[in-house]
Amino acid sequence: MRTQVVIIGAGPSGLLLSQLLHLAGVECVVLERRSPDYVLSRIRAGVLEQGMVKMLERAGVSERLHKDGLPHDGVALHVGETRLRIDLKNLTGGKHVMVYGQTEVTRDLMDAHTARGAKVIYETGKVTPLDFDTDHPKVTYEKDGLTREISCDFICGCDGYHGASRAAVPDDAITEYEKIYPFGWLGILSYVKPVDHELIYANHANGFALASMRSNSLSRYYIQVPTGTDPKSWSDDAIWDELKIRLGEEAADKMETGPSIEKSVAPLRSFVAEPLRFGRMMLAGDAGHIVPPTGAKGLNLAASDIHYLSNALIEYYGEKSSAGIDDYSNKALARIWKAERFSWWMTSLLHQFPELGPFNARMQRAEMEYLASSRAAQIGLAENYVGLPY
Known part of the structure; x- marks a missing residue:
């Protein structure tokens, strides 16, 4: 098979x-090792x-987003006795x-891919990018018991942290930066009304908590737990009780509770790989970087990668120019590191770090008091939260 671009990974990026x-x-072909149902099952x-x-508007897939999505003009931070609403829209x-x-x-x-008959091949095995340091890259994979090959001009690795794309890069060609946090997020999804019309981030003596949502009838909550926690060790009632403590009395009085439809623990890490281009293979999304979920940057950072990468490839084929491809890694990484900084800062402000002792708690308190008293500090937070420009 021959195509112009092979994309490894059929997640959103x-x-x-x-x-x-x-x-x-x-022209492009997408390879995905999982089934469509599995991809859609990931929360x-x-x-x-x-x-x-x-x-998403540019891609022609925003109709349902604008119909069912919930615009949020602000977000609340609750640290110790200080609760502060960040007015995103105004700031x-x-x-x-x-x-x-x-x-x-x-x-x-x-749905858009199905409607246009796009070439997406699911449940592929042993996907291997090859010869991407030459002008004739290719990808091999297994399907239905046979080994198959696609020759192409470019390979785009959108296959996540554990994918084949970054793993194919020689160790001496890549530098990896990583920070592992000593805790994770225990998340619960439940068909209950959200406790507030905007997100609430809280730092309590017991640990971090987040009140979020997926719709006006589907709520998503998180609490900080030690690394390695088994979600089965927490009953639904225990999670709801802890949320009421950590989110504060005002939220507890309004909180609806119900059975969970999903429970999981997500570890927290910061990770960046440099560069993101290796000859004719480029990395995007989680294949090249991970952020703690505290600043809500993971999916959004993948989208900015795709902005730079799609523009570069379209320029290459439309204008016969490789300038965008040559600059892809530098442009993407400049924005990635700013998002990494913001996510690290939010994580540092909102989580308990017992090993850092009472000094760290006083620093968090001072940071919140400064935020509450400084419009300039609030503007900086708001600008990062709504997203820096591409």
Whole structure:
């Protein structure tokens, strides 16, 4: 088989890239090791920056987003005795975020691919990028017991942290930066009304908590737990009780509780690989970087990668220029590191670090008091939360 671009990974970043390339007349094939049902079963992010919303509009998959998504003009921070609403819209000149689950984004992109008969090959095994340091890259994979090969001009690795793309890069060609946090997020999803119309981030003596949502009838909550916690060790009632403690009396009085439909623990890490381009293979999304979910940047950062990468490939085929491809890694990494900084800062402010002792608790308290008293500090937080420009 021959195509112009092979995309490895059919998550939201891979499918978004495929859709944008299709609209520009660039041929591509998407390879995915899992089934469509498995891809849709993954419970992930739900806060979209305006930049990502515009990307989905550009891709022609925003109809349901604008119908069912929930615009949020603010977000609340609760540290110790200080509760502060960050007025995103007012502080950023009219910008906001949109709550719309990653599962729904993926479903919209899948539907668009099905409607146009796009080449997406699911349940592939042993996907291997080859010869990407030459002018004739290719990808081999197994399907239905046979080894198959696709020759192409470029390979785009959108296959996540554990994918084949980054693993194919020689160790001496890549530098990896990583920070592992000593805790994770225990998440619960339940068909109950959200406790508030906006997200609430809280830092209690017992640990971090987040009140979020996927819709007006589907709520998503998180609490900080030690690394290695088994979600089965927490009953639904125990999670609800802890949420009421950590989110404070005002939230506890309004909180509806109910049975969980999903419980899981997500570890927290910061990770960046440099560079993101290796000859004719480029990495995007979680294949190249991971952020703690505290700042709601993971999916949005993948979207900005796809912005730069799609523009570069469209420029290559439309204008016969490799300038965008040559600059892809530098442009993407400049924005990635800013998002890494913001996510690290939010994580440092909102989580308990017992090993750092009472000094760290006083620093968190001082940071919150400064935020509460400084409009300039609030503007900086708001600008980062709604998303820095592409």
